[in-house]
Amino acid sequence: MFGVGAFLVVYFYFYGVGGYDAPPPTVLPIEGITAPSSELRLFDESPLIQKGTLLIDGIHGNDFTKSELAALISRVNDRGYEVEFMGTVGRFGNFSSLSESPRLTLMTEKLRRADSLAVILPIDDYTPEEVDLVERFILRKGGKVLLLADPTRRHQINSLAERFGLAFQTDYLYNTTEYDLNFQNVFISNFREDEVTKGLEKIALYTAGSIRTPNPGLAFTDGGTHSSMLEQIEPFYPLVKAAEGRVLALSDFTFMIPPRNAILDNNKLISNIADYLTSSQRSFELADFPGFFKDDVDILLGNSELFDVGGDLKDGLAAFRINAEVRGVEDITKDMVYVGLYEDSADVAQYLELAGLGVDDVIRTPFTPDIQREDTAIIMLNTGPERQVLVILGDSESALRDVVVRLSQGSFRDGLVGDFVGVYRTP
Numbered sequence: 001m002f003g004v005g006a007f008l009v010v011y012f013y014f015y016g017v018g019g020y021d022a023p024p025p026t027v028l029p030i031e032g033i034t035a036p037s038s039e040l041r042l043f044d045e046s047p048l049i050q051k052g053t054l055l056i057d058g059i060h061g062n063d064f065t066k067s068e069l070a071a072l073i074s075r076v077n078d079r080g081y082e083v084e085f086m087g088t089v090g091r092f093g094n095f096s097s098l099s100e101s102p103r104l105t106l107m108t109e110k111l112r113r114a115d116s117l118a119v120i121l122p123i124d125d126y127t128p129e130e131v132d133l134v135e136r137f138i139l140r141k142g143g144k145v146l147l148l149a150d151p152t153r154r155h156q157i158n159s160l161a162e163r164f165g166l167a168f169q170t171d172y173l174y175n176t177t178e179y180d181l182n183f184q185n186v187f188i189s190n191f192r193e194d195e196v197t198k199g200l201e202k203i204a205l206y207t208a209g210s211i212r213t214p215n216p217g218l219a220f221t222d223g224g225t226h227s228s229m230l231e232q233i234e235p236f237y238p239l240v241k242a243a244e245g246r247v248l249a250l251s252d253f254t255f256m257i258p259p260r261n262a263i264l265d266n267n268k269l270i271s272n273i274a275d276y277l278t279s280s281q282r283s284f285e286l287a288d289f290p291g292f293f294k295d296d297v298d299i300l301l302g303n304s305e306l307f308d309v310g311g312d313l314k315d316g317l318a319a320f321r322i323n324a325e326v327r328g329v330e331d332i333t334k335d336m337v338y339v340g341l342y343e344d345s346a347d348v349a350q351y352l353e354l355a356g357l358g359v360d361d362v363i364r365t366p367f368t369p370d371i372q373r374e375d376t377a378i379i380m381l382n383t384g385p386e387r388q389v390l391v392i393l394g395d396s397e398s399a400l401r402d403v404v405v406r407l408s409q410g411s412f413r414d415g416l417v418g419d420f421v422g423v424y425r426t427p
Contacts, residue, residue, distance in 0.1 A: 045271055049080040050278045051294035052115035058087025058095035059103050060122035063153045064253065065093035069120070071261040075274035086110050097124050104129055109410075111137050113291030115280040118146040121253065125159040135163055138246045142282040145246065146273065150253040151209035164242040166249050167212040171229035173205070173236055178224060180204045180263070187264075188238065190220045196239070196248060196272045204263045209251035210236035248276055284388075285419040286381040289407060290320045292388045293335050297324040302340020302347060309339055309400045313392075316408035337390045339400060342373055348391050351382045355420055359393065367417040377403040379412060379422040399426035 054076050056069070066073075066085065073083050086106060090096045098106070107130060111117065117137065126134070137143040149157040151172045158168055174183045185206045191197035197218050210227055211217065217237025227236055238251045250273075255266050284292035297317060299310045310326045317324040317337075330336060338348050345352060345359040357380060358364035363371040365378075377394035394400040403424055406412040415422040 045078075047075070047079045047271070047275070051080055052278060052280060053082045053084055053113055053291075054116045054118060054277055055110050055114035056083065056085045056118045057120065057122060058085045058089070059098040059106060060087075060095075060119075060124040060126070060156075061097035062087070062095040063121040063123055063155060064095075065089075067093070068253070068257045071256050071258060071267075071270050072274060075271050076278060079274055079278040081115070081278045084110070084114070100127055103127075104133070107133055111143070112288040114143065115282050116144045116146070116277040118148065118277070119157065119160060120146075120148040121150060121153050121155040122157055122160070123154050125156045131160055131163050134160060137282075138243050141284070142280065143246070144248070144277055144280045144282075145243075146277060147247060147249040148253055149209070149251055150207050151251065152207045153253070161249060164247050165214050166240065166242050166247070168249070168251050169210045169212060169227070169229060171209050171227040173208045173210060173221060173225055173227060173238065175221075175225040180206075186221070186225050188219045188221065190222060190235070192216055192218050192220075194218050194241070196241070196269075196276055198272060199268050200265045200272075202264045203266050203269050204255065204260070205238055205252040206254040206260055207252055208238045208255075210238060211240050211249055211251050213237060213240045213242065213249075215240070215242070248273065281385075284381075284383055286379065286422060287413050287416060287419075289381075289390070289412070290317060290322055292381070292383055293317070293322050295335055297322060297335045297337060298327040298331055299324050300327055300330055300336060300338045300347075302338070302344030306339055306341075306397060306400065309397060309404060312401065313337060313339060313404050313407075316404060319408065332387070335388045337392065339392045339404075341397075341400075342393055342395055345393055348389075348393075351389055351391055352380065354382055355380050357421065363423065365417060365421055365423065367421065368423060371423060375399065375426050377424045377426050379403060379407070379415075379424070381420045383420070394426065396426075399424075402426040 076083055087095045134145060138145055147157055147161050149155045149168045151170060161168060172184055173186050175186045176183050178187060185204060186208055187202055187204055189202040191200050217240040219239035220235040220237050223233050240249050241247060254260060256270050261267055261270055299313055301307060301310050314324045340347060342359050352359065356366040363373060363378060373395045375395065377399040380391045382389040392400060392403060394403065403412060412422055415424040417423050
């Protein structure tokens with residue numbers, strides 16, 4: 001009994017009798033509630049409409065999903081560009097890898113039609129041959145390239161970036177005094193004047209790293225932002241250009257993923273990037289067929305007996321999603337393919353002369369000795385900023401059918417004797 005009594009005395013001494021008395025509620029004045037430091041901003045625009053194709057790399061095991069890129073894709077589409085993903089989406093939404101040989105073949109073919117290229121978080125290295133291909137696309141064709149990486153995700157983007165003097169660092173940028181909810185979410189308000197930074201006052205980057213470049217960057221940090229790799233205080237560049245402005249590199253991916261794209265001037269930056277990618281003005285050669293056709297195409301025939309050949313050509317263009325119709329009169333405001341026999345060449349004499357071609361008893365080109373007309377055909381491209389004219393001439397209907405098939409199959413490239421002229425022996 002003594003033990004039970006002692007227990008009860010101790011119990012009631014410490015715990016007492018009755019219910020729980022809650023402390024009085026804390027009332028926080030409304031003026032004491034502070035909003036997050038980031039700011040959502042409404043965004044509206046009226047973009048310039050262009051024609052072209054943005055090709056997005058997805059054959060290097062790229063570590064992103066299509067939904068993460070929705071804001072940029074939408075802006076590019078709003079400007080009239082088509083967006084084409086190169087690669088296969090894997091089980092979890094990321095892209096699958098492709099082995100080197102078919103990868104190079106696919107890149108070569110796809111870049112013939114592309115005006116711009118986006119390379120985002122490639123896990124597989126770019127091979128030297130692939131880097132050469134991209135470099136030709138930029139330096140020879142005038143295409144534009146976006147390089148996008150993120151220090152929190154796997155990537156081998158430097159296997160391509162280093163060709164253009166850029167090096168994405170493995171650091172992350174941070175600021176312990178001014179940030180958006182987390183010290184790794186840094187603000188950038190220092191910009192060099194450029195089309196990509198036009199109209200920007202302040203952006204928020206959420207997993208930003210720095211890019212080493214021999215030239216000043218487009219966006220740079222202030223003295224309060226540091227690198228996880230470097231002790232010294234210096235400006236760091238998360239946004240830079242290279243290759244005479246035809247390569248744009250950015251070391252942060254998350255800023256464009258909704259809802260972060262609506263923070264501060266992030267939407268404006270995304271739109272500026274879309275403007276950059278859709279103003280490529282790249283040049284085309286005959287080998288790029290049919291990539292130089294951006295609109296509907298008129299087919300003109302040298303005579304009515306070639307109507308079936310014109311139909312074959314129309315079907316071939318349709319396979320490339322190009323709408324074409326056989327017309328009776330040339331419309332100088334539209335792209336055109338002229339199909340005729342050598343005796344019809346007077347119809348297109350002005351285009352042949354521009355290419356240095358002559359057709360009489362023999363075929364004369366600036367690139368070959370005179371060629372006898374029998375069992376031959378020629379293809380010539382006249383390209384301009386507003387209009388593309390493709391001329392196909394042959395010594396017979398069967399010769400014309402042969403080169404139309406070659407165009408559809410891509411084997412016409414075996415007969416190229418210059419950037420804009422091909423000559424072919426036909427059955």
